[in-house]
Amino acid sequence: MRTIQTVKEMKAWSAQARRPLGLVPTMGCLHEGHMSLVRKCRSACRSSAVSVFVNPAQFGPSEDLNGYPRTLESDRKKLEDAGVDVLFLPGPGEIYPPGYKTYVNVEDITSRLCGKSRPQFFRGVATVVLKLFNIARPDLAFFGEKDWQQLETLRTMARDLDLDVTIESLPIVREADGLAMSSRNVYLSPEQRESALSLSRSLSAAREMFRQGERSAEKIRARIREIVEKQSARIDYVSVCDPRTFVEQEKIGEKALVALAVWVGTTRLIDNCLIERT
Amino acid sequence: MRTIQTVKEMKAWSAQARRPLGLVPTMGCLHEGHMSLVRKCRSACRSSAVSVFVNPAQFGPSEDLNGYPRTLESDRKKLEDAGVDVLFLPGPGEIYPPGYKTYVNVEDITSRLCGKSRPQFFRGVATVVLKLFNIARPDLAFFGEKDWQQLETLRTMARDLDLDVTIESLPIVREADGLAMSSRNVYLSPEQRESALSLSRSLSAAREMFRQGERSAEKIRARIREIVEKQSARIDYVSVCDPRTFVEQEKIGEKALVALAVWVGTTRLIDNCLIERT
Numbered sequence: 001m002r003t004i005q006t007v008k009e010m011k012a013w014s015a016q017a018r019r020p021l022g023l024v025p026t027m028g029c030l031h032e033g034h035m036s037l038v039r040k041c042r043s044a045c046r047s048s049a050v051s052v053f054v055n056p057a058q059f060g061p062s063e064d065l066n067g068y069p070r071t072l073e074s075d076r077k078k079l080e081d082a083g084v085d086v087l088f089l090p091g092p093g094e095i096y097p098p099g100y101k102t103y104v105n106v107e108d109i110t111s112r113l114c115g116k117s118r119p120q121f122f123r124g125v126a127t128v129v130l131k132l133f134n135i136a137r138p139d140l141a142f143f144g145e146k147d148w149q150q151l152e153t154l155r156t157m158a159r160d161l162d163l164d165v166t167i168e169s170l171p172i173v174r175e176a177d178g179l180a181m182s183s184r185n186v187y188l189s190p191e192q193r194e195s196a197l198s199l200s201r202s203l204s205a206a207r208e209m210f211r212q213g214e215r216s217a218e219k220i221r222a223r224i225r226e227i228v229e230k231q232s233a234r235i236d237y238v239s240v241c242d243p244r245t246f247v248e249q250e251k252i253g254e255k256a257l258v259a260l261a262v263w264v265g266t267t268r269l270i271d272n273c274l275i276e277r278t
Numbered sequence: 279m280r281t282i283q284t285v286k287e288m289k290a291w292s293a294q295a296r297r298p299l300g301l302v303p304t305m306g307c308l309h310e311g312h313m314s315l316v317r318k319c320r321s322a323c324r325s326s327a328v329s330v331f332v333n334p335a336q337f338g339p340s341e342d343l344n345g346y347p348r349t350l351e352s353d354r355k356k357l358e359d360a361g362v363d364v365l366f367l368p369g370p371g372e373i374y375p376p377g378y379k380t381y382v383n384v385e386d387i388t389s390r391l392c393g394k395s396r397p398q399f400f401r402g403v404a405t406v407v408l409k410l411f412n413i414a415r416p417d418l419a420f421f422g423e424k425d426w427q428q429l430e431t432l433r434t435m436a437r438d439l440d441l442d443v444t445i446e447s448l449p450i451v452r453e454a455d456g457l458a459m460s461s462r463n464v465y466l467s468p469e470q471r472e473s474a475l476s477l478s479r480s481l482s483a484a485r486e487m488f489r490q491g492e493r494s495a496e497k498i499r500a501r502i503r504e505i506v507e508k509q510s511a512r513i514d515y516v517s518v519c520d521p522r523t524f525v526e527q528e529k530i531g532e533k534a535l536v537a538l539a540v541w542v543g544t545t546r547l548i549d550n551c552l553i554e555r556t
Contacts, residue, residue: 007440011440011442099434100438101384101385101386101387101434101438102382102383102384102385102404102434102435102438102439103382103383103385104380104381104382104383105380105381105382105383106379106380107379107380107381108379109379126380130439131438131439131440134439134440134441134442135440156377156379156380157380160378160379160380160409161380161408161409161412162285162289162409162412162413163412164289164412
């Protein structure tokens with residue numbers, strides 16, 4: 001596996017790489033969620049690149065940019081073992097050189113859910129992903145469904161900006177007890193780890209209510225809140241919404257996205273599931 | 279000359295066009311300013327495309343989108359005669375399909391000069407030009423220096439977003455009496471046409487003051503205002519600023535951009551010149 005640290009070298013590699021070329025953009029601290037994307041990328045593409053870049057533009061001023069977990073040597077080993085061709089590992093100054101001024105905004109859908117409590121987040125994500133696409137020129141790019149709103153934002157951006165990148169997504173990967181895998185899970189103490197189970201448990205309860213015929217979005221939201229708060233976790237949002245527009249639903253029709261963000265101590269966790277009539 | 283109206287067909291043409299491929303983005307109503315860009319594109323590139331698209335995203339709600347002059351048949355003839363390979367002529371729904379949400383913002387430099395009175399303008403320009411670049415995939419793109427701030431915005435965007443497009447610019451082309459060529463000049467009555475000369479005349483006066491040793495930016499701005507107002511034109515802004523950051527200067531150093539925007543009746547005109555120590 002080759003490690004590339006500059007934009008120029010990455011462009012040169014991409015220009016001669018076998019096609020299709022697949023890219024998995026990450027912030028490192030790789031877990032099984034990431035690795036499912038890497039394996040899918042490897043099997044679907046003839047060349048594969050994984051970027052590891054902790055993107056300052058998607059962190060708010062009071063967020064965990066500096067403390068964000070960095071596990072480069074272990075990440076490198078995992079990617080090497082998975083047979084990835086290139087690890088793209090740019091420094092912050094390579095992506096945002098002095099005088100950097102250009103940002104991409106996907107409007108409307110990014111003002112809801114996570115966009116409310118993280119007003120710069122999607123602008124930062126869309127900008128860095130557009131840059132990574134322009135630098136690596138992938139044919140396919142792979143993202144996890146845990147960040148459902150991010151995925152929808154990037155699909156919208158790719159379509160709106162006429163990008164020649166197909167965006168593929170894979171389901172959430174969970175720990176044995178149901179906790180959605182996240183690089184931020186390392187922040188949790190054993191007690192917090194237990195509280196954090198309230199996210200996946202409340203989603204299971206929501207799914208079960210829907211299966212048994214409940215169609216009131218508010219009743220489902222209320223039940224989720226109840227489960228989460230019983231575990232002494234603090235709710236950022238609980239949403240039962242349209243999976244494309246993120247507009248809150250009242251009466252659930254064919255399907256809905258059930259999504260929540262929760263503070264467990266100082267760690268913000270998200271999870272979601274799609275519920276649909278079968 | 280081939281006329282292409284869809285994104286899909288334009289991408290297909292670009293994929294097989296001889297390189298380098300040059301693009302001249304325009305809103306039509308072509309004048310000698312545009313044609314100087316077209317000729318330069320033809321001489322510098324092995325394939326050439328000119329886009330004609332009146333971009334709704336760069337017009338404010340009270341601006342002249344609907345009345346913007348459209349002279350398609352004459353434009354087509356000029357481009358054909360100039361030996362252009364492709365006229366890209368998309369409809370608004372091809373560029374901004376229903377549900378369109380993604381916009382590019384070049385921050386900071388676009389909040390000054392024209393950005394103050396036209397707050398959506400540069401966002402609209404940057405977005406459509408990024409789309410045109412993604413659709414036509416040019417190696418070079420050509421813009422006039424009359425829209426100096428636009429040019430600097432697009433250069434910044436191209437650099438920040440790692441685009442593989444070289445942006446070339448050409449000097450302002452003027453009528454015999456000095457009026458900068460603009461598609462909007464057709465709006466002017468004979469009397470207004472005379473008032474409009476105050477723009478280029480005031481710039482000549484500014485250049486002459488600088489040549490004679492004047493280094494006070496405010497004295498130059500004051501002289502420009504005086505000349506323009508004497509011609510009963512209404513000033514939007516008069517600026518003597520840094521040509522890259524657009525920060526107003528006090529004492530002019532090595533060089534400055536002298537730029538102004540003026541209302542002549544209901545028509546807003548702009549002009550500029552660079553002054554520099556020789």
